[in-house]
Structure formats: structure tokens, C-alpha cells
Amino acid sequence: MDDAVAAAVIGAVSREFGERRIEVKLDTVSVQPASLRDRDVSGHGRILIGESNAADDSRWIPIAFKALYDTRTASVSYPALVFGDGGTTADELALDAPLAVALGARIDAALAREFAQQPAQMVVDRVTTSPAGARYLHVEALGTADFASEGTTAAQVDALYDRRTGEWIRLTYELGTTSNWADEGDAAVAAR
Numbered sequence: 001m002d003d004a005v006a007a008a009v010i011g012a013v014s015r016e017f018g019e020r021r022i023e024v025k026l027d028t029v030s031v032q033p034a035s036l037r038d039r040d041v042s043g044h045g046r047i048l049i050g051e052s053n054a055a056d057d058s059r060w061i062p063i064a065f066k067a068l069y070d071t072r073t074a075s076v077s078y079p080a081l082v083f084g085d086g087g088t089t090a091d092e093l094a095l096d097a098p099l100a101v102a103l104g105a106r107i108d109a110a111l112a113r114e115f116a117q118q119p120a121q122m123v124v125d126r127v128t129t130s131p132a133g134a135r136y137l138h139v140e141a142l143g144t145a146d147f148a149s150e151g152t153t154a155a156q157v158d159a160l161y162d163r164r165t166g167e168w169i170r171l172t173y174e175l176g177t178t179s180n181w182a183d184e185g186d187a188a189v190a191a192r
Contacts, residue, residue: 001069005029005041008076009065013047016081016170023048031069039069041076049169061133083160084138090128099161100127103141106168107157111145119148122155137161145175
């Protein structure tokens with residue numbers, strides 16, 4: 001089971017960051033019965049992006065993960081990942097702060113790529129940041145995606161920002177009624 005869980009987490013992290021070099025260390029893994037056949041697997045670890053064997057612990061990003069292990073097939077579901085220190089309280093960011101404005105521009109660009117045949121824009125209502133190691137910020141935003149004549153829908157953004165380079169190294173969003181990650185607190189790892 002350890003190998004299957006490690007492979008699933010490494011695969012999910014690698015998929016999140018595309019072509020970037022990624023190292024993953026799993027620090028803790030907990031297994032709890034979910035049913036006669038399945039086990040809830042959760043834990044914490046660290047990832048290193050774009051570097052090799054950094055001895056400096058401040059370069060590692062803490063992660064939490066949760067997945068379901070099927071004992072019959074010895075397979076692991078796609079793990080839910082949370083980047084950053086889940087124990088850290090998120091700080092609210094002013095909507096006109098440079099980082100919030102830059103995030104809004106990136107979201108609008110991502111929506112324009114996905115919905116190229118119609119106008120799409122994110123109206124951001126709330127932005128929070130929390131440390132993700134010493135170098136990165138975990139940034140979350142709540143708002144509404146506006147599709148002009150097609151209507152609006154709730155939207156949630158989850159991003160990772162490199163404070164050293166000013167680069168957004170990960171930006172994902174979810175549209176619709178399931179876009180409520182920020183309201184789930186500690187349960188966020190289960191929802192992603």
C-alpha cells in the first residue's frame with residue numbers, strides 16, 4: 001500500500017506542475033477504515049520545485065494529501081492535494097493589492113483560453129494568502145465567473161505564487177456549486 005500511495009501522490013503532484021522538475025517526500029501517512037474494502041489514506045509531505053536535493057528546508061513546500069485505497073485492487077484514487085501549511089491562518093488581501101490584481105489578470109487569461117468562444121471574466125470577492133514554505137504563497141480566491149449573456153456562476157481559485165521570482169507556478173479554478181473550498185477549513189483536503 002505504501003508504494004501505491006507514494007506513486008499516486010507523486011503522480012498527482014507531477015501533473016499539477018507539468019514539465020517542472022519535482023521532488024516529493026512523504027513525512028507521515030495515516031490509514032483509517034472507510035468500508036470493508038476501502039481505506040482512507042491521508043498524510044503530509046513536502047515538495048521541491050525546480051531544484052535538486054535542496055538541503056535548505058525553507059525551499060520545500062508543505063503538502064497534505066488524502067486518497068482512497070481499494071484493498072481488493074490494491075489501487076489508490078487520485079489524491080486530493082493541499083499546498084502550504086494547513087495549520088497557518090490565511091491572511092485576507094485587499095482586492096486592489098498588486099498580488100490580487102495580478103491574480104485576477106491570470107484568472108481572466110485562463111478563462112479566456114478555456115472559453116475562447118465567449119466572453120469570460122472573474123469578479124473576485126475575496127483573496128487570502130498563507131505561507132507555503134518560506135519561498136511560496138498559497139493564494140485562494142472566491143468570486144463569480146461572468147459569462148456575459150450566458151450568466152454567472154460561483155468560482156474558486158487555488159494558486160501557488162513564487163515570492164522570489166514573482167511567478168505563478170500553479171493556478172487552478174473550479175466553477176459552479178462545488179467551488180466552495182475556502183469555506184471548508186480543515187476539510188479542504190477532503191474536497192480537492
